[in-house]
Amino acid sequence: MMNDKIKLCYDVPADDFTRAGEASSNVKSKLKMMGVNPEIIRKVAIAMYEGEINMVIHAFGGTIDVVITPDEIEMVLKDDGPGIENIELAMQAGYSTAPDNIRSLGFGAGMGLPNMKKYTDELNIDSTVGVGTTVTMKVKMNER
Amino acid sequence: MMKVNELINQCGFEVMNEGNHTDREVTIPFCCDLLSIAMGRMPAGAAWVTVMANINTLAVATLADAACIILAEGSRLDDAAYQKAKEQGVTVLLTENPIFETALMVYQKLHA
Ligand SMILES: Nc1ncnc2c1ncn2[C@@H]1O[C@H](COP(=O)(O)OP(=O)(O)OP(=O)(O)O)[C@@H](O)[C@H]1O
Numbered sequence: 001m002m003n004d005k006i007k008l009c010y011d012v013p014a015d016d017f018t019r020a021g022e023a024s025s026n027v028k029s030k031l032k033m034m035g036v037n038p039e040i041i042r043k044v045a046i047a048m049y050e051g052e053i054n055m056v057i058h059a060f061g062g063t064i065d066v067v068i069t070p071d072e073i074e075m076v077l078k079d080d081g082p083g084i085e086n087i088e089l090a091m092q093a094g095y096s097t098a099p100d101n102i103r104s105l106g107f108g109a110g111m112g113l114p115n116m117k118k119y120t121d122e123l124n125i126d127s128t129v130g131v132g133t134t135v136t137m138k139v140k141m142n143e144r
Numbered sequence: 145m146m147k148v149n150e151l152i153n154q155c156g157f158e159v160m161n162e163g164n165h166t167d168r169e170v171t172i173p174f175c176c177d178l179l180s181i182a183m184g185r186m187p188a189g190a191a192w193v194t195v196m197a198n199i200n201t202l203a204v205a206t207l208a209d210a211a212c213i214i215l216a217e218g219s220r221l222d223d224a225a226y227q228k229a230k231e232q233g234v235t236v237l238l239t240e241n242p243i244f245e246t247a248l249m250v251y252q253k254l255h256a
């Protein structure tokens with residue numbers, strides 16, 4: 001079953017917290033059905049959720065493409081939001097521009113991007129101010 | 145070692161949503177209200193004690209693989225979150241006690 005390449009595509013709606021996390025949950029249950037190692041699933045679920053929720057909070061939603069191969073899981077999250085001016089700064093633990101109404105929901109610790117780094121084997125952020133952000137993450141199937 | 149259902153009985157929590165995995169082992173209590181810190185630090189199988197009771201709490205609990213959520217200080221899920229808890233089979237427990245006392249009680253039961 002794991003010999004094939006599986007591609008999954010999701011639309012992440014803007015400003016909809018009731019649906020944010022659905023794409024990540026869906027990928028999680030698909031990986032579970034495929035019998036992927038629970039630790040790998042956890043890494044993918046955490047990293048993808050942080051990216052997904054960032055697209056809802058900081059951009060206007062977007063799309064997520066997930067490609068699963070026997071070697072790795074690749075997630076590409078694309079939005080056409082405001083972009084990130086200083087990626088190095090955004091990556092710092094504790095840095096957040098989340099407004100108060102978002103913080104009152106429990107977001108805004110500035111740990112989303114650090115989590116994405118921590119739980120993936122590769123993280124690449126490509127962002128242009130006023131155009132949008134593409135986040136590419138890879139998790140290897142074999143635990144390092 | 146203790147399962148979620150044993151923890152419910154021994155700690156006298158009110159059950160807001162029983163969930164589908166009450167035979168799961170609880171590993172450790174974990175406290176944090178900031179979602180991405182919880183996401184990054186919560187061990188799998190944790191009993192997550194928090195006052196944050198919205199739909200994002202459910203998402204974090206499921207994705208980070210918590211064993212159950214314990215809402216402290218009398219906080220309760222809103223309707224949308226309650227629906228999500230039922231849908232996803234997440235165990236959600238309630239207590240009037242503060243976060244620290246709740247986590248301490250869980251810890252003591254786990255290590256009794
Ligand atoms: N897709 C995005 N588009 C525009 N800006 C972004 C995007 N993702 C992240 N950022 C910027 O990077 C900052 C840091 O992101 P990070 O996920 O680490 O923290 P946060 O979302 O603010 O809070 P937390 O994730 O801890 O709830 C954000 O506050 C925001 O300014």
Ligand SMILES: [Mg+2]
Pocket residue numbers: 050053054111112113180
């Ligand atoms: Mg974030």
